[in-house]
Amino acid sequence: MIQLDTPAKINLTLDILKKTPSGYHEIRSIMMPISLFDRVTIRLIAKPKHPLGTKNRGISLKTSGIASPKGEKNIVHQAATLFFKTIKKDPQITIHLHKNIPICAGLGGGSSDAAATLTILNQLYDKPLSKKQLTILATQIGMEVPFFLEPQLALVTHFGEKITPIKRPTLQQERPLGTKEHPVIMLSFQKTKKRSTKNQYETLNLALCGKQKSKTAKLLKFLKTSRKSWDPSWNPLLHNDFEQLYENNNSVKHLSGSGPAKFSIT
Numbered sequence: 158m159i160q161l162d163t164p165a166k167i168n169l170t171l172d173i174l175k176k177t178p179s180g181y182h183e184i185r186s187i188m189m190p191i192s193l194f195d196r197v198t199i200r201l202i203a204k205p206k207h208p209l210g211t212k213n214r215g216i217s218l219k220t221s222g223i224a225s226p227k228g229e230k231n232i233v234h235q236a237a238t239l240f241f242k243t244i245k246k247d248p249q250i251t252i253h254l255h256k257n258i259p260i261c262a263g264l265g266g267g268s269s270d271a272a273a274t275l276t277i278l279n280q281l282y283d284k285p286l287s288k289k290q291l292t293i294l295a296t297q298i299g300m301e302v303p304f305f306l307e308p309q310l311a312l313v314t315h316f317g318e319k320i321t322p323i324k325r326p327t328l329q330q331e332r333p334l335g336t337k338e339h340p341v342i343m344l345s346f347q348k349t350k351k352r353s354t355k356n357q358y359e360t361l362n363l364a365l366c367g368k369q370k371s372k373t374a375k376l377l378k379f380l381k382t383s384r385k386s387w388d389p390s391w392n393p394l395l396h397n398d399f400e401q402l403y404e405n406n407n408s409v410k411h412l413s414g415s416g417p418a419k420f421s422i423t
Contacts, residue, residue, distance in 0.1 A: 159280055160198040163273035164190040164308050165264035167413040167420050170373040171397040173366040181316040182358050185373055190308035191342050195266055197273040198253040201281060215248035222256040236271040236298055240278045244285045261351040263414030271298045272305030326384050343421045345410060357415035366398040387422055
């Protein structure tokens with residue numbers, strides 16, 4: 158049995174550059190994991206409850222906490238199914254997903270859960286897949302999933318699957334930004350109809366996007382050179398092109414992903 162707490166994320170910046178012929182949107186974003194976690198627990202079982210070829214194919218999924226999709230509709234189940242298809246083995250596992258991260262909030266909870274599932278299964282089955290192979294699988298599930306294979310402060314580019322860790326100098330405070338020991342992140346949520354990330358992208362006016370790339374460049378430079386964990390003077394650099402889809406009721410709060418979660422850093 159392996160249990161993994163898997164984090165939410167916030168987008169400190171999110172620039173949507175263009176829509177490609179493939180239908181995906183190219184982005185440039187500074188992403189950071191935060192101390193809000195789901196928990197994924199996976200156990201091997203001696204015999205599959207459902208023989209190979211039946212509907213559940215030996216994957217038993219139990220959920221708790223915030224309501225989430227059941228069975229094969231859950232991204233955790235889909236990640237496990239893809240893993241076993243790739244390694245060509247019959248699944249013989251039980252999964253318990255406990256959710257604390259709100260669904261469709263822009264915090265990456267589903268992607269984080271999927272990445273945790275791939276990571277745990279690869280360990281339980283003696284690492285049949287390389288890091289590169291895991292990344293390929295993660296991308297097939299969703300473009301944010303690769304970020305959560307090794308969640309850390311990073312510049313995320315292309316469709317979201319290209320990850321460049323941001324190396325910080327030794328900080329004045331030993332507690333790094335975004336960890337449990339540095340509670341600087343405050344979250345809030347707008348009440349709005351839940352919409353998929355795909356639908357949110359399709360709703361965007363692309364003519365209004367990609368206008369604040371210089372802010373991303375400036376924040377990236379500060380993060381790479383400053384010894385401060387966070388400087389309040391950086392807050393005006395926080396931005397997100399999805400903000401056009403939401404009313405700006407509080408200029409102190411910043412949209413995380415495709416929304417509606419907002420955050421502030423103090």
